[in-house]
Amino acid sequence: MTENAFRARDIGLRAQKKILSRMTNKNVVKVFIDDNSASLLDNLYKLAKIHSGNKKEAEKLVKNIIKVIIKLGVLYRNEQFSQEELQAADKFWNKFQLAQMAVISFYEVDFSYDRPYLMNAFNESHQALRFIVQKHLTEKSLSRIDWVFAFFNNAKFLDGLFKKDSEYSETLSKLVADMHKAMDSGDL
Incomplete structure (x- = not known):
């Protein structure tokens, strides 16, 4: 058979990604996301x-x-990433964990907030993630990634988030608790 031959696995992978892109029902999502991650997302x-x-x-x-997240999981479980992409995934994971720990630290330690550091960590995470998935996801999915990172890498949002007695304080407290649980369990 030639390189361009029909492969059921490829069709199955495309079908999974297409189905997952249409999922919005909370009950269906619960199959893929644990309770702590759901709380974090809430x-x-x-x-x-x-x-x-x-x-x-x-x-x-x-x-x-x-x-x-779900598309990344499908791609990973189906061994779609090259060795170079897996190395970039390690880089992404390390940068993203540094960003998470910075968020926790900035919340828990007064006057430690460093916007340039956090924005740089988000930018580096964003670029690493795009590199990993650029060959596997559609332009629409890539624009979703860009949109998510742009939302979190907004200076006004970040400054408000870590301002003393901000309107975000109560929710940020819950989010940080969820992040601690996820990191302790190895989920984040």
Whole structure:
């Protein structure tokens, strides 16, 4: 058979990605996302809603995150990533973990907030993630990734998030607790 021959595995992978891109039902998503991750995403939704004042934008943010996470999982489980992409995935994971730990630290330690550091960590995570998936996802999925990172890498949002006694404080407290649980369990 030639390189361009029909392969059921390729068709199956495309079908999975297509089905997952259409998922919005919370019950279906629960199959793929554990309770702690769901709580974390719910708190991200609340932060986004407070920041944007727009329920639809906050929902879009969380839906985009879920879609990207699930598609990454499908690609990984089906061994679609090259060795170079897997190395970039390690880089992404390290940069993303540094960003997570910075968020926790900035919340827990007064006067430690460093916007340039956090924005740089988000930018580096964003670029690494795009490199990993650029050959595997559609332009629409790539634009979802860009949109999510642009939302979180917004200076006004970040400054408000870490301002003393901000409107985000209660929700950020819950989010940080979820992040601690996820990191302790190895899920984040």
